[in-house]
Amino acid sequence: DQQVKQNSPSLSVQEGRISILNCDYTNSMFDYFLWYKKYPAEGPTFLISISSIKDKNEDGRFTVFLNKSAKHLSLHIVPSQPGDSAVYFCAAPLSATALIFGKGTTLSVSS
Amino acid sequence: DTGVSQDPRHKITKRGQNVTFRCDPISEHNRLYWYRQTLGQGPEFLTYFQNEAQLEKSRLLSDRFSAERPKGSFSTLEIQRTEQGDSAMYLCASSLVSSGTRELFFGEGSRLTVL
Numbered sequence: 001d002q003q004v005k006q007n008s009p010s011l012s013v014q015e016g017r018i019s020i021l022n023c024d025y026t027n028s029m030f031d032y033f034l035w036y037k038k039y040p041a042e043g044p045t046f047l048i049s050i051s052s053i054k055d056k057n058e059d060g061r062f063t064v065f066l067n068k069s070a071k072h073l074s075l076h077i078v079p080s081q082p083g084d085s086a087v088y089f090c091a092a093p094l095s096a097t098a099l100i101f102g103k104g105t106t107l108s109v110s111s
Numbered sequence: 112d113t114g115v116s117q118d119p120r121h122k123i124t125k126r127g128q129n130v131t132f133r134c135d136p137i138s139e140h141n142r143l144y145w146y147r148q149t150l151g152q153g154p155e156f157l158t159y160f161q162n163e164a165q166l167e168k169s170r171l172l173s174d175r176f177s178a179e180r181p182k183g184s185f186s187t188l189e190i191q192r193t194e195q196g197d198s199a200m201y202l203c204a205s206s207l208v209s210s211g212t213r214e215l216f217f218g219e220g221s222r223l224t225v226l
Binding site: 009032034035041042043044045046049087089091094095097098099100101103106 | 115155165216219
């Protein structure tokens with residue numbers, strides 16, 4: 001049972017445009033969410049998080065929106081840059097010590 | 112800050128052999144995690160240590176898997192009698208107790224190929 005779902009395996013955008021990556025979840029008890037970015041041959045790196053008591057968190061070009069009624073969150077990257085090309089994972093805490101990750105979305109930003 | 116380091120980066124072995132992976136976390140981090148990632152999937156939690164104590168294990172961690180963190184610093188993950196289904200990237204991560212799972216620092220991973 002996938003509790004965190006990323007239904008789009010890939011996304012292609014042009015440099016300078018907005019990238020929107022989506023994530024759906026089923027467990028309404030999740031109290032925060034995270035986004036990780038992964039380049040080839042590297043481990044995932046933390047990007048941004050959002051608490052369930054907020055509906056938006058912004059960090060530079062990255063903004064995460066949370067819609068609790070729809071059990072949906074999205075990561076917006078504006079403007080997109082070629083260096084943003086990576087796999088993006090949505091994650092939530094399965095317990096106090098374990099995260100559950102989505103399958104990831106591969107973002108390709110072309111110049 | 113040298114980050115989380117894992118060794119070896121890539122291991123090729125024959126079915127039935129034993130393999131061991133090592134993880135050196137960021138020095139001041141007392142939380143250490145092992146995850147497994149297979150092709151097309153996100154990382155899946157295997158086990159968690161706080162200092163030297165193994166406090167949580169996933170049901171994915173079968174009896175053939177054993178993890179240790181003897182002195183609360185580096186950790187090892189051993190897989191006995193490897194099977195082809197064990198082929199995956201094994202990721203180690205560490206964090207501070209204060210940050211919990213909010214920001215894990217991952218290593219580059221150890222890729223296992225079982226022939």
